[in-house]
Amino acid sequence: MKTPIVCPKCHGPLLSTEVQLRTGASIWKKTCANKIDHVFTCLTKIGDDDTVDLIGIMINRDVQLRANWDFTRRQIKVHKGKPDLKLNGLDIPWFEPDLDQYDKLVDKIKKYVIFS
Numbered sequence: 408m409k410t411p412i413v414c415p416k417c418h419g420p421l422l423s424t425e426v427q428l429r430t431g432a433s434i435w436k437k438t439c440a441n442k443i444d445h446v447f448t449c450l451t452k453i454g455d456d457d458t459v460d461l462i463g464i465m466i467n468r469d470v471q472l473r474a475n476w477d478f479t480r481r482q483i484k485v486h487k488g489k490p491d492l493k494l495n496g497l498d499i500p501w502f503e504p505d506l507d508q509y510d511k512l513v514d515k516i517k518k519y520v521i522f523s
């Protein structure tokens with residue numbers, strides 16, 4: 408899947424920062440994090456927008472509920488920011504995120520969380 412160029416929610420530009428991995432390699436982290444109602448993050452190889460490594464979206468800001476698509480492992484993990492909460496690292500079945508339907512995507516994740 409291609410790395411998004413703009414935020415799929417607000418269509419604003421994504422801020423790129425270089426992040427060093429534990430392996431020593433560097434990757435780009437592209438984020439839209441300054442909006443009140445959403446946070447969007449993706450990780451991609453530097454200079455290679457054709458392959459996205461990870462996409463992360465905030466599902467519910469009040470409880471810091473986030474969903475991450477790991478494209479290398481083809482895993483979707485939903486977790487809450489605070490470690491004391493029960494829902495830590497819930498796996499849900501893999502599907503490709505449809506970023507054109509951002510709000511539907513958020514609703515879909517919420518349903519998985521409710522029914523699990």
Ligand SMILES: [Zn+2]
Nearest residue numbers: 414416417439
């Ligand atoms: Zn945005």
